[in-house]
Amino acid sequence: MKIRNFSGGEKTRIQLATILLQPFDLLLLDEPTNHLDIEMIYWLEKYLSSMDKPYLIISHDRHFLDNTVTKIAEIRNYTIDTYSGNYSQYREQLQMRLELQEKTFRKQQKKIDRMEKQIDQYRIWGRARDSEKMFVRAKELEKRLGKVEKTNLPKKEKKIKLNFETEKRSGNDVYTFENMSFGFPGNTLASNINMRIFYQNKIAILGTNGCGKTTFLKLLNGKILPQSGNFKKGASLDIGYYDQMHLELDDSITVMQTIWQLVPLAPKGYVFSYLAKYGFTGDEVEKQVSVLSGGEKARLYLAKLIHEKPNFLILDEPTNHLDINMISYLEDALMEFDGTIVFVSHDRYFIEKIAEKKWIFNSGTIKKTSQKLDDLFFQKEKKKKNENNKPKNTENRKTNPIILKKLSTKIDKISDILDFKIEKLDTLELEFSKPEIYNNQQKVKSLTDNIKGINKEIEDLRNQLNEFENEYLELL
Template identity: 45%
Template sequence: MILSCSNISKAFGSNQVIKHASFHIEDHEKAAIVGINGAGKSTLLKIIIGELPADDGDVVVSKGKSIGYLAQHQDLSGNRTVYQEVLEIKRPVMEMEARIRQLELAMKHASGEELDAMLTTYSRLNHEFEQLNGYAYQSEVTGVLKGLGFTEEEFQKPVSALSGGQKTRVSLGRLLLTKPDIILLDEPTNHLDMESIAWLEGYLINYDGSVIIVAHDRYFLDRVVTKIIELDNGLMNVYQGNYTDYSGKRAMIRDAQMKAYLNQQQEIRHQEEVIAKLKSFNREKSIRRAESREKMLDKIEKLDKPTEINDEMRIRLEPNIISGNDVLTVRSLKKAFDQNLLFKDINFDIKRGERVAIIGGNGTGKTTILKILNGIVEPDTGEISLGSKVHIGYYDQEHQVLHMEKTLFDELQDTYPSMNNTQIRNILAAFLFTGDDVFKRIKDLSGGERGRVSLAKLMLSEANFLILDEPTNHLDITSKEILEDALVNYSGTILYVSHDRYFINKTATRILDLTNQTLVNYIGNYDYYLEKKEVMTNLYAAPLSAKNDSQEDTSDTKLDWKAQKEEQARLRKRQNDLKKTEDEIHHLEIRDGEIDEALGKEEIFTDVSKLMELNKEKEAIRQRLDELYELWEELAE
């Protein structure tokens, strides 16, 4: 055991955030702390690192073990470049290297005992240098920076000129290279694109120390952690396994708790009815029995109703009009900002009922595409056409569709003037804004609260084509799951940008990957995309380094939209044929079994005509199954 937390409690004023929480972490163990926004996850990390004192309880770290901590927000300053800032972590190694070089020079002019002493020191330093991976420290720094999404051109940027997200990535790089025995990470994936998150997953999975992560990225948690520490309403529960394991166990436990609560409530009601009836008899013996039951009832330890704070958030998205089958057509779309070409020759269609995710690295232009579709940004070239009866509902991650000076109440009332006060309050209550909350100004809300207001407006719009930009940003896991269910059950059409791979895997029926200035189409969810990514990218999106920068025409390996559509249609037909073949095999095998069972019955094998008829059918089934087995093999290849 490398870390132990015993009976940790913490309150801010009258708000008890953590109540008698206990858990421990083993050597090399990877664990996650989960819970809704405001549950106390970041507070617990700060208590472990010693940044906040606990009101009660103890944190014990094994003797000689080091802890490294990455907070959500970083404020790096100074004149160092990105590379220099991260390289500084290797200062002891660089000083050792300089000392080794000095000794090499000095030994040329030394002799006797002095030389022997120098050789002893030189040998010791060389051994230590090797142990610290000294011969590869520069490539190690470069590898971490590239893994976290920095290009070599960005290596020379001063850290003072970086955005908040870039500073967090630099701090993460520094932390990883210090290699502490225990790493504490608070939302490490917030400012990373998908490739960087995948790199960080691999790094942490293979990390030799212990890791404790606070994150809302469920796909990331599924891959990295083997223990889940849940904070729920101040109480802590520990589950073995990854996030999916935890989610299943939590649901089972919660169902059991709810059944126990309902059973107890039923028993209490029954006892109260019996007591009332006994008292109504107005006989001394009956009254004594009623009083005895009352005493027993008072001694019962009443169970609390199991709840999750966001359980009451209700999202129901439903279009008021059904659109035509062709929802959106985009042809030859191009956009550049100054000399920075984001994309060109973008072509895609969206049909009614599809849920399409646009994915890609940071800065590739995903949000720009959505803004072009909504008329917020003008394309350089290209045509966009909406289908018949298409009504767009737009969710913007920057919440530009909200008016910062308005109250929540006014925001809804001004957008939907036909709604009365009660209706507006009911809608806001469905998104967890009750009482005086409805009179808060938009500008005073947190990012997650603004997201809930935007979702409320989206629900009221009754749009049949939803365009969503990072809809899960700032949402805790419970809220994400509620939104996922709403989108999966939505009968309209959805186009969205997201970095949340679990969310994409759950909701997307198709993925458009914006890579190397073009789109690659995948008919499936995120798991399907991972399976086909390498092949499809090589086929339809040659790396930019392989292209002539001045060449405007598409190269042989660049996405040929028409050819790709035909290939995808062929693959879809093959998948449908495979499903039909499997279904027919299944039905024939069942029928074949039924015939075998019938042939064993006396009324059948004594009836010659019936026997011949069934044998003839069985032979036909055998021949057809032989054909289907061969066909299945061809289709499954």
């Protein structure tokens, strides 16, 4: 198979393998987690942690930086400052440093003001008394003031407020899949899919590179059709699709034209003002899209997407090429979004913050999972270790297969109950959108109590499931 036929993640893995197999004294990694699946990122973290050679990383992946680095170098205001520790520790130290710098600046400004007033006062006295001595003192104080090494007021980060507005809401049933399969001729990626997407769901799609995540998003966006089964699209859907390759952007036009073509009758000032919210100011708005960096294209794509006011967002690796601050602004906007979101991402921090549900490609189909990403991964690690540690002579195995069977049955039963409870929670939460509910205080209270009760049941079931799964894995 030719390299161009591989997915973005598969190409990254090939490139990474090529580099790591060569001898080196220093490893330089520029955004190494872009396009990698989560399992591969965990592997890379483990590899780097066990490596006895130095490495330098540029990355926007906060979780990855927390797990791999012991020092942070930050370029700010034309200087490079270093901080000991990982990313989370850097953020704490940075905040303390900025607060101290601001405090020092305020204190110094008071001292400078006092000295300047004193200089003026000496000159006033000199003129009033015709005293050369006062002018000499003023001159001496001026020299002292000139030698003061001034502290600059730290520049505050210019925050960008992203706001996904919708012109209308969709129906409660966004998508329904019944016994559906999809893929390409001669290559079915997933089959027997029986799932539903409801209004205001926020769903992360998980899976290894090449399993079909991006293809599934294209199916939702109407770019391809399912191979078999029922595929029902809900009413009043306005889809906003974020393509990780930014193919929807026209390279032949400028940044300004990209937005202006959405509102051709709007004044030029409106477009200038709108683009400024996304960091495009001055001559930057006249740049050709073709010459923009990956990060600039990502920001422009977001600006275009938000302007279209969709009520259903389909996002394919939206954090790729964005800096950490911009990712944070995007997270805040998505948390407040009053519509439905289905997304693919390798950014674990982003997934855990945005996703209320996780769907994972598993055993040739798509399944729901309520587990956290770390739990999912480490469960796989445990399984691998147990398989590697199994005695070669299976006759020496002491675990009674009947016990394993009983535990497996319990796990399946609890999983089914958990899925049922999650479905029930979805249904109850949708009740809040009905006028007969939100206009009746008694019904709102009753519904809120029911939701609290089910949330507690779900938490208990997850704890039970985790205990039984650990017990099962230990006995294997």
